[in-house]
Amino acid sequence: MALHRGRGFAAINYPIGMNLGGDPSQALVHSNPDGKFTVALSAIDLGQGMKSVTRQVAAETLGVPLEDVYVDTADSDTGPHDMGSFASRGTHRMGNAVIRAAEEARQVMLEAAAEELEVDAADLVTDGQGNIHVRGAPSRSITTMAAAQAAQFRQGRTIAGRGIFLIPLSEVDPDTGEMSPVTTFAHAAMLVEVEGDDETGEVAVTDMQSAYEVGRALNPRLVEQQLRGGAWMGMSHAAWETTEPYYPDRAHGPVDFNAYTLPGPGDLAPHHISVLERPAEDGPYGGKGPGEMCANPVLPAVVNAVYDAVGLRIDELPVTPEKVLRGLRAQGGAKPRRALG
Amino acid sequence: MARRPVNFTLNGSPRAAFAEEGQNLLEFLRRGVGDLTPKYGCGQGTCGACTVTVNGRTQLACLVLAETVEGAEIGTAAGLATSGTLDPLQEAFMDHFAAQCGYCTPGMLVSARALLDANPRPTREEVVEAISGNLCRCTGYEPIIAAILSVAEGRARA
Numbered sequence: 341m342a343l344h345r346g347r348g349f350a351a352i353n354y355p356i357g358m359n360l361g362g363d364p365s366q367a368l369v370h371s372n373p374d375g376k377f378t379v380a381l382s383a384i385d386l387g388q389g390m391k392s393v394t395r396q397v398a399a400e401t402l403g404v405p406l407e408d409v410y411v412d413t414a415d416s417d418t419g420p421h422d423m424g425s426f427a428s429r430g431t432h433r434m435g436n437a438v439i440r441a442a443e444e445a446r447q448v449m450l451e452a453a454a455e456e457l458e459v460d461a462a463d464l465v466t467d468g469q470g471n472i473h474v475r476g477a478p479s480r481s482i483t484t485m486a487a488a489q490a491a492q493f494r495q496g497r498t499i500a501g502r503g504i505f506l507i508p509l510s511e512v513d514p515d516t517g518e519m520s521p522v523t524t525f526a527h528a529a530m531l532v533e534v535e536g537d538d539e540t541g542e543v544a545v546t547d548m549q550s551a552y553e554v555g556r557a558l559n560p561r562l563v564e565q566q567l568r569g570g571a572w573m574g575m576s577h578a579a580w581e582t583t584e585p586y587y588p589d590r591a592h593g594p595v596d597f598n599a600y601t602l603p604g605p606g607d608l609a610p611h612h613i614s615v616l617e618r619p620a621e622d623g624p625y626g627g628k629g630p631g632e633m634c635a636n637p638v639l640p641a642v643v644n645a646v647y648d649a650v651g652l653r654i655d656e657l658p659v660t661p662e663k664v665l666r667g668l669r670a671q672g673g674a675k676p677r678r679a680l681g
Numbered sequence: 682m683a684r685r686p687v688n689f690t691l692n693g694s695p696r697a698a699f700a701e702e703g704q705n706l707l708e709f710l711r712r713g714v715g716d717l718t719p720k721y722g723c724g725q726g727t728c729g730a731c732t733v734t735v736n737g738r739t740q741l742a743c744l745v746l747a748e749t750v751e752g753a754e755i756g757t758a759a760g761l762a763t764s765g766t767l768d769p770l771q772e773a774f775m776d777h778f779a780a781q782c783g784y785c786t787p788g789m790l791v792s793a794r795a796l797l798d799a800n801p802r803p804t805r806e807e808v809v810e811a812i813s814g815n816l817c818r819c820t821g822y823e824p825i826i827a828a829i830l831s832v833a834e835g836r837a838r839a
Contacts (some may be wrong), residue, residue: 568820568821568823569820572821572822596725597723597727597728598727605809605813608821608822611821
């Protein structure tokens, strides 16, 4: 009876968004009389940071301070239409919609400022700190608040913008089966080390090394947060979680957290993350989405590492102690392919 | 159903409210008292989202009968910030991005604060042990452990 160590690798491409009848997101942006902006979205921030990222995108596009933008989400009765927060699509689809809405609102804001300054709107720039001034002449300036107030109370102008970003439905070519359901992919590579116990069948992930390509990381701390938490979910799916342990037999399905097991804070593996930034051509400021693909490479990498450790190819997830022990018995014990260390 | 008055201390302030017969402390705090920081996750003591302190010890509010806290000192995450100033642990959770959906966060904070009050210089293993009854679905725990350790080592602000 012994512990066996193994190493496994996996690389994945993961599509951003989906292809069910087209994939649109809408955004509405408007200014309030105090010169601050509200972005209305129907997409939901589940904790992944969608409000933070769309706020950054709106502020960057409008040319105003981050503090001057409020993102209002998640009321699909009153907000503009959105397909939703799923398919790793939030940053890409909503970000692009927000850019378009903010560009339109910015144009009206500059026209309002131009009327007050008696200049051409095309000659105006923003400094990102709440001021609009003539290009090359910072003293010819007006605050965004003053421009918004002039628009509201003197000019009778609405500083607002509408944005939609749509990836149209890609139909399948009936002759060739060819289609283009996706415009952009995120990528990941993962190397894991495991330790397998051939007496208990338990497999522990002991180390994770990853590289993720997410376009431009619009908010690096949020990206890291997604990757770290998502890889943990991947580890959990690989070796712990299932609702139907004997699928398709529903027997022994867990009904509570006593039976539905997850790796706890004592079961973590060190995870070394590298983020590769290659701005996406059709992404908002180059961003794509780390959403789901942060979890995906862990599963095949763990399965490969188990094969490396004990020579057992497990083809049904999760890799439970029972499957390992049954597999080892069937093949006459652990057959390490290459001893690690 | 019979109702019974319960006198207790919540985050240092004396309080009184009626508890329904058989009502657990979680429902009592949320519905009867109006402190919504303890969360209902599983209702059977397996997730830790409802963690509170009773006389300084962490307890799962869903497993405590409300009537039994007569005269007790109850602590919840709502008591961490005082006069608008966040507890260093709350600051550390923000600095370390230790929350995503946030549902586990109040329970995590209560468990972590109880640990640090009893053991101001815990090891990583002791931190892990202290939060091992609190499930988190989003973070992968590492940012939470890092946040707690940063306060333990007296460097709450990076």
